[in-house]
Amino acid sequence: xxxxxxxxxxxxxxxxxxxxxxxxxxxxxxxxxxxxxxxxxxxxxxxxxxxxxxxxxxxxxxxxxxxxxxxxxxxxxxxxxxxxxxxxxxxxxxxxxxxxxxxxxxxxxxxxxxxxxxxxxxxxxxxxxxxxxxxxxxxxxxxxxxxxxxxxxxxxxxxxxxxxxxxxxxxxxxxxxxxxxxxxxxxxxxxxxxxxxxxxxxxxxxxxxxxxxxxxxxxxxxxxxxxxxxxxxxxxxxxxxxxxxxxxxxxxxxxxxxxxxxxxxxxxxxxxxxxxxxxxxxxxxxxxxxxxxxxxxxxxxxxxxxxxxxxxxxxxxxxxxxxxxxxxxxxxxxxxxxxxxxxxxxxxxxxxxxxxxxxxxxxxxxxxxxxxxxxxxxxxxxxxxxxxxxxxxxxxxxxxxxxxxxxxxxxxxxxxxxxxxxxxxxxxxxxxxxxxxxxxxxxxxxxxxxxxxxxxxxxxxxxxxxxxxxxxxxxxxxxxxxxxxxxxxxxxxxxxxxxxxxxxxxxxxxxxxxxxxxxxxxxxxxxxxxxxxxxxxxxxxxxxxxxxxxxxxxxxxxxxxxxxxxxxxxxxxxxxxxxxxxxxxxxxxxxxxxxxxx
Amino acid sequence: xxxxxxxxxxxxxxxxxxxxxxxxxxxxxxxxxxxxxxxxxxxxxxxxxxxxxxxxxxxxxxxxxxxxxxxxxxxxxxxxxxxxxxxxxxxxxxxxxxxxxxxxxxxxxxxxxxxxxxxxxxxxxxxxxxxxxxxxxxxxxxxxxxxxxxxxxxxxxxxxxxxxxxxxxxxxxxxxxxxxxxxxxxxxxxxxxxxxxxxxxxxxxxxxxxxxxxxxxxxxxxxxxxxxxxxxxxxxxxxxxxxxxxxxxxxxxxxxxxxxxxxxxxxxxxxxxxxxxxxxxxxxxxxxxxxxx
Numbered sequence: 001x002x003x004x005x006x007x008x009x010x011x012x013x014x015x016x017x018x019x020x021x022x023x024x025x026x027x028x029x030x031x032x033x034x035x036x037x038x039x040x041x042x043x044x045x046x047x048x049x050x051x052x053x054x055x056x057x058x059x060x061x062x063x064x065x066x067x068x069x070x071x072x073x074x075x076x077x078x079x080x081x082x083x084x085x086x087x088x089x090x091x092x093x094x095x096x097x098x099x100x101x102x103x104x105x106x107x108x109x110x111x112x113x114x115x116x117x118x119x120x121x122x123x124x125x126x127x128x129x130x131x132x133x134x135x136x137x138x139x140x141x142x143x144x145x146x147x148x149x150x151x152x153x154x155x156x157x158x159x160x161x162x163x164x165x166x167x168x169x170x171x172x173x174x175x176x177x178x179x180x181x182x183x184x185x186x187x188x189x190x191x192x193x194x195x196x197x198x199x200x201x202x203x204x205x206x207x208x209x210x211x212x213x214x215x216x217x218x219x220x221x222x223x224x225x226x227x228x229x230x231x232x233x234x235x236x237x238x239x240x241x242x243x244x245x246x247x248x249x250x251x252x253x254x255x256x257x258x259x260x261x262x263x264x265x266x267x268x269x270x271x272x273x274x275x276x277x278x279x280x281x282x283x284x285x286x287x288x289x290x291x292x293x294x295x296x297x298x299x300x301x302x303x304x305x306x307x308x309x310x311x312x313x314x315x316x317x318x319x320x321x322x323x324x325x326x327x328x329x330x331x332x333x334x335x336x337x338x339x340x341x342x343x344x345x346x347x348x349x350x351x352x353x354x355x356x357x358x359x360x361x362x363x364x365x366x367x368x369x370x371x372x373x374x375x376x377x378x379x380x381x382x383x384x385x386x387x388x389x390x391x392x393x394x395x396x397x398x399x400x401x402x403x404x405x406x407x408x409x410x411x412x413x414x415x416x417x418x419x420x421x422x423x424x425x426x427x428x429x430x431x432x433x434x435x436x437x438x439x440x441x442x443x444x445x446x447x448x449x450x451x452x453x454x455x456x457x458x459x460x461x462x463x464x465x466x467x468x469x470x471x472x473x474x475x476x477x478x479x480x481x482x483x484x485x486x487x488x489x490x491x492x493x494x495x496x497x498x499x500x501x502x503x504x505x506x507x508x509x510x511x512x513x514x515x516x517x518x519x520x521x522x523x524x525x526x527x528x529x530x531x532x533x534x535x536x537x538x539x540x541x542x543x544x545x546x547x548x549x550x551x552x553x554x555x556x557x558x559x560x561x562x563x564x565x566x567x568x569x570x571x572x573x574x575x576x577x578x579x580x581x582x583x584x585x586x587x588x589x590x591x592x593x594x595x596x597x598x
Numbered sequence: 599x600x601x602x603x604x605x606x607x608x609x610x611x612x613x614x615x616x617x618x619x620x621x622x623x624x625x626x627x628x629x630x631x632x633x634x635x636x637x638x639x640x641x642x643x644x645x646x647x648x649x650x651x652x653x654x655x656x657x658x659x660x661x662x663x664x665x666x667x668x669x670x671x672x673x674x675x676x677x678x679x680x681x682x683x684x685x686x687x688x689x690x691x692x693x694x695x696x697x698x699x700x701x702x703x704x705x706x707x708x709x710x711x712x713x714x715x716x717x718x719x720x721x722x723x724x725x726x727x728x729x730x731x732x733x734x735x736x737x738x739x740x741x742x743x744x745x746x747x748x749x750x751x752x753x754x755x756x757x758x759x760x761x762x763x764x765x766x767x768x769x770x771x772x773x774x775x776x777x778x779x780x781x782x783x784x785x786x787x788x789x790x791x792x793x794x795x796x797x798x799x800x801x802x803x804x805x806x807x808x809x810x811x812x813x814x815x816x817x818x819x820x821x822x823x824x825x826x827x828x829x830x831x832x833x834x835x836x837x838x839x840x841x842x843x844x845x846x847x848x849x850x851x852x853x854x855x856x857x858x859x860x861x862x863x864x865x866x867x868x869x870x871x872x873x874x875x876x877x878x879x880x881x882x883x884x885x886x887x888x889x890x891x
Binding site: 314440 | 665690707
């Protein structure tokens with residue numbers, strides 16, 4: 001059951017289209033997807049682009065761009081595609097299974113040599129699908145004297161076929177090739193034009209997708225970026241001066257971006273010998289009063305847990321970004337999963353409270369990264385920001401939040417003033433937050449330690465002191481909970497048939513599922529906290545009390561967030577916890593919830 | 599751990615000779631670098647001698663205590679920051695160098711002194727040493743090498759000789775010991791000095807040279823553990839084994855330094871020193887180039 005059949009509506013009317021551009025590496029499928037994104041975004045459409053690529057480095061592997069274009073904000077990359085552009089045969093044949101049963105295939109009608117039917121994509125077109133043969137190679141060669149511009153020819157086909165504003169494409173292509181010679185720019189634009197001409201003159205349109213050259217005005221300057229780029233920008237905007245990391249998929253991109261940009265802001269990037277050292281550097285920088293960060297994935301987070309725990313005990317600000325991937329162990333480096341929640345929340349010896357934040361969109365990766373630094377400084381604690389492969393790599397058109405981290409709350413400044421006498425680094429206060437001293441300041445000397453300690457930082461194993469200091473560390477979570485903006489429920493008010501709780505990257509699927517259930521006549525609401533530790537338990541209980549059926553959705557097997565919720569609400573919940581490896585399909589949520597309600 | 603200096607403690611009776619010594623200590627300024635906490639090390643521990651050398655050097659170099667950061671890991675040497683005046687970070691086992699490096703990278707104005715034992719530096723933390731050296735980060739790393747795990751009461755360490763009986767090697771240590779000096783030189787440290795805690799007065803020039811060196815300075819001090827080692831590094835056995843590095847030794851020549859390190863003899867002094875761009879120097883260049891692009 002695909003989305004159109006399910007909703008009983010045609011894609012045309014919804015202005016919601018999923019395009020896949022598939023080929024071998026080097027065929028330009030990714031760059032064509034980027035141009036497509038830019039072109040349609042400039043018309044005011046929203047996009048979500050989530051490419052698939054294999055974990056292994058292979059010379060001419062499959063390269064497939066997947067982008068969803070919609071009039072409305074895009075919550076998920078969607079399931080099956082409406083249109084597949086086949087820039088090659090072999091890899092594209094394997095993508096046909098991801099095409100809707102009434103989907104469109106744009107393929108090369110004049111392959112370089114005579115092909116058997118079973119090696120040409122055209123031979124695999126199922127009844128019900130719509131095939132448009134275009135001499136991609138021939139037109140490309142005519143325009144640029146090379147077959148390499150087949151991707152641009154295909155963009156000409158898409159623009160004309162679906163009736164997008166061609167000028168937007170021309171601008172996007174020109175921008176893409178702005179660094180190139182004039183003759184190159186002219187040639188690639190010619191490739192696009194030949195695709196247009198061929199489509200309007202030779203193709204008799206058999207599908208019903210028509211965007212009617214519409215354009216929608218936008219508010220604010222939008223940018224097209226990935227979750228990792230957004231989080232990296234958040235680090236830069238928070239003013240970090242040090243980034244330490246060890247390459248690991250899918251977090252490496254954050255380090256690569258900062259390696260380029262941080263030195264311009266007088267910052268330093270250190271590629272350490274392992275994740276232990278990376279987080280050690282971040283801890284050291286936090287101790288010395290400098291904002292710094294590291295990003296990793298599950299295997300790295302395991303290694304970092306001892307230094308994070310020291311950060312909790314010694315009350316050192318530090319930000320750790322965990323771009324989750326399939327696990328356990330080395331797991332599935334290029335597949336998405338939300339299964340590091342438990343280690344993020346609790347992964348340490350002893351009672352080790354630490355805030356955990358999970359953005360749900362690319363835009364939030366920016367504002368919540370900034371907020372992570374704010375609360376890390378304000379409450380003198382390690383903070384873990386949870387992304388995952390899907391959120392790290394998906395590309396969206398976003399308008400950066402002008403409020404930045406302020407959207408999520410305003411957090412106090414806890415820096416000590418010289419002259420405090422006697423200075424107590426770990427002074428007991430109602431909020432648990434003590435005056436922080438920056439090394440180098442005269443008269444505010446202290447020694448931090450991973451041992452239990454007194455208010456003045458001296459090791460102490462007295463039971464009463466241990467209780468006091470444990471309470472102090474947990475009190476900071478309460479202070480943070482109070483300062484953080486309350487997570488407002490979404491959807492219908494009042495009594496609900498279905499209440500959906502979700503977190504992180506899969507929240508989009510939950511919201512999409514909610515929309516579908518509402519269209520089916522159910523009263524549906526959602527509760528999607530970004531601050532997962534500490535949780536706003538009162539708000540959660542109030543929401544849960546309104547729901548007949550309470551659902552928790554997440555991309556892991558054991559229901560890691562559902563466990564957290566269950567402990568608060570003390571009632572049966574419907575757990576939709578699965579390892580999909582791909583973004584969570586909203587259909588699946590709908591199907592399971594409907595099964596429960598019937 | 600004892601919390602010393604409670605006000606009710608009876609005043610000890612002090613011998614006249616000791617009293618004169620204390621006056622000398624007062625005058626030397628080394629107490630400016632000592633905290634109110636008295637060390638918890640065993641009486642006779644070599645660490646007292648090392649501490650004397652370090653505080654003397656700091657005093658002579660007139661480094662303000664608020665610019666100092668003492669970083670340590672776990673072990674008897676781990677407690678070091680508590681006994682010193684300055685900023686301190688008593689971290690976790692083996693992570694001394696990454697954390698000390700982070701502190702220095704984030705705030706280059708701070709003077710960072712990392713300390714640790716042979717277990718902290720060469721066993722659990724052994725993977726970090728070559729990389730701190732490669733970065734030539736401008737800090738001093740003092741290894742208190744007593745060839746034994748003292749805080750956990752006498753287990754074998756990476757520098758325990760093969761065959762030695764310890765708590766975890768009751769039939770003799772099956773592993774051969776590391777040569778820390780060779781390790782430091784072959785990793786490419788820009789500064790290496792060695793010393794012996796039983797010769798505390800010889801440590802002053804060593805620490806002065808180390809603290810004055812721009813770049814990573816590795817100082818390996820052999821020190822007796824009087825409680826858990828009665829066969830290997832003992833004051834009696836080591837009394838006559840130590841020689842100053844010959845004045846003729848070319849200190850910037852790595853081959854000569856390695857010859858000394860491999861000689862099987864015990865030398866104290868600066869074994870190797872070379873001027874190289876530090877981490878901060880390199881980053882100044884990188885940042886300048888980045889801004890130009």
